[in-house]
Amino acid sequence: MQDPTVVEVEFMRKFRDRRREKGPIFLTEENILAVFDARVAQRLEAANYADLTMLDGWSDVIRGCPSEPVTWNQLRSGWSGQMRTLTGVDSLRQLAQRMDHLLSAEAGRQQDLVWLAERVSIESLVPAIIGGLKPAAHRRVVREVLTKVAFVLSDIDAHRNPRWHKWTMVACQVIAGIEVRRELKGRASGKRARQPDLTDAVVDLIPTLGIGRAVDAVTALLTAITGSPGAAAACLLYELNRQHEWRARLEAELAAVSLEQLCESPMRVAPLTGRFVKEILRMWGSPIMIRTVRTDIDQDQISLKAGQAYAISPFLVHHDDTDWSDPETFDPDRWLADGRRAQCPHGSYVPFGWAPKSCIGANLGMAQLVLLAHLMCTRYRLQVPEPERAKMAVASVVRPMDFNGAVLHRSQ
Numbered sequence: 001m002q003d004p005t006v007v008e009v010e011f012m013r014k015f016r017d018r019r020r021e022k023g024p025i026f027l028t029e030e031n032i033l034a035v036f037d038a039r040v041a042q043r044l045e046a047a048n049y050a051d052l053t054m055l056d057g058w059s060d061v062i063r064g065c066p067s068e069p070v071t072w073n074q075l076r077s078g079w080s081g082q083m084r085t086l087t088g089v090d091s092l093r094q095l096a097q098r099m100d101h102l103l104s105a106e107a108g109r110q111q112d113l114v115w116l117a118e119r120v121s122i123e124s125l126v127p128a129i130i131g132g133l134k135p136a137a138h139r140r141v142v143r144e145v146l147t148k149v150a151f152v153l154s155d156i157d158a159h160r161n162p163r164w165h166k167w168t169m170v171a172c173q174v175i176a177g178i179e180v181r182r183e184l185k186g187r188a189s190g191k192r193a194r195q196p197d198l199t200d201a202v203v204d205l206i207p208t209l210g211i212g213r214a215v216d217a218v219t220a221l222l223t224a225i226t227g228s229p230g231a232a233a234a235c236l237l238y239e240l241n242r243q244h245e246w247r248a249r250l251e252a253e254l255a256a257v258s259l260e261q262l263c264e265s266p267m268r269v270a271p272l273t274g275r276f277v278k279e280i281l282r283m284w285g286s287p288i289m290i291r292t293v294r295t296d297i298d299q300d301q302i303s304l305k306a307g308q309a310y311a312i313s314p315f316l317v318h319h320d321d322t323d324w325s326d327p328e329t330f331d332p333d334r335w336l337a338d339g340r341r342a343q344c345p346h347g348s349y350v351p352f353g354w355a356p357k358s359c360i361g362a363n364l365g366m367a368q369l370v371l372l373a374h375l376m377c378t379r380y381r382l383q384v385p386e387p388e389r390a391k392m393a394v395a396s397v398v399r400p401m402d403f404n405g406a407v408l409h410r411s412q
């Protein structure tokens with residue numbers, strides 16, 4: 001990538017250089033099959049995860065006694081059902097209020113804006129995964145997720161110490177696991193109230209899953225929000241700060257709609273902001289996802305043995321100029337139905353990964369970004385003293401770096 005405002009870690013640079021030399025499908029020196037063709041990746045993912053079942057829990061492994069198989073799809077369909085409630089007006093209003101509260105508490109403080117975006121995104125999402133916790137228990141769960149985030153961000157941010165983090169991460173994981181187990185057991189026994197959150201879908205499956213695997217399922221949800229939502233929120237702040245013209249357009253659109261109206265259907269009520277969010281997720285999608293082959297696969301002239309690895313990449317698919325016109329240009333208007341750029345071929349926009357392992361929180365994630373844009377364009381503003389220092393880092397996740405400043409109330 002030639003853009004001086006983008007920094008790529010070495011593994012990403014290597015993947016990109018080889019993609020350019022060898023085409024979209026190639027074998028790396030490390031024996032990883034890189035599959036950067038969107039359609040082939042889609043079929044490969046479908047084949048690899050066709051029969052995904054939940055792994056045995058620790059107690060099953062120790063007892064040497066496997067549990068009754070539960071398909072991953074059973075869990076996913078329970079979560080998808082709850083997602084309809086979580087993207088309803090009331091839940092979105094509460095999500096926006098939680099973000100507002102956090103931004104208000106941090107207003108005026110100079111800080112790393114990536115970390116602020118992560119906190120705002122994650123602290124406000126945790127109640128959608130596991131709600132109704134007492135404040136101390138909520139804080140313990142949030143701390144676990146943020147410790148994992150800090151570990152992910154330590155890939156190129158030298159000031160975060162990964163060795164220290166590994167142990168903190170284990171300790172936080174154990175403590176959060178205790179809270180999750182307590183909540184699941186409490187709801188299953190009727191001692192704690194059922195909640196409109198994703199944990200509730202797991203409660204109904206406890207008789208088949210067993211409590212160990214039920215805890216693992218909720219922990220998997222908490223792990224799933226460690227990478228993408230916070231990084232996307234940080235990218236949103238970054239682009240709002242540097243795309244001056246777009247920020248003015250968003251401010252005009254969002255000043256004309258109330259938060260209440262926006263919560264009814266964020267992408268429809270604020271279409272221009274919706275396009276901005278879609279373009280953020282295209283430009284700055286997940287860099288590389290490495291998979292282990294679960295069963296032998298022979299298709300699309302690809303032959304893979306169980307245990308081998310393959311790599312897929314929403315980021316590289318989104319920057320492929322055979323599918324996208326002018327892919328390195330940030331242009332939300334490419335999403336207009338009659339956009340001046342050619343529409344991308346079906347299947348080339350994959351910010352939420354590929355079925356059957358694609359993101360269950362896609363609509364909630366997009367809604368959260370539109371709501372954050374509303375807050376940042378109507379109630380708050382960014383103050384970035386040295387904007388020229390900020391760059392975009394393409395590493396374990398794509399997010400800005402050296403992006404420091406403060407969020408201020410508009411009245412400040």
Ligand code: HEM
Pocket residue numbers: 072076125128129220221224225228229232281286289351352353354356357358359360361362364365366369
């Ligand atoms: C803009 C925000 C988000 C983005 C860009 C995003 C992106 C992704 C991607 C790329 C994957 C696939 C990962 C893989 O295949 O290895 C994924 C999976 C997942 N996401 Fe998201 N996500 C977002 C928000 C959320 C939210 C808000 C939730 C839940 C509250 C969520 C829950 C999950 C879960 C549970 C999975 C795993 C699905 C499975 O393994 O079957 N995500 N997400």
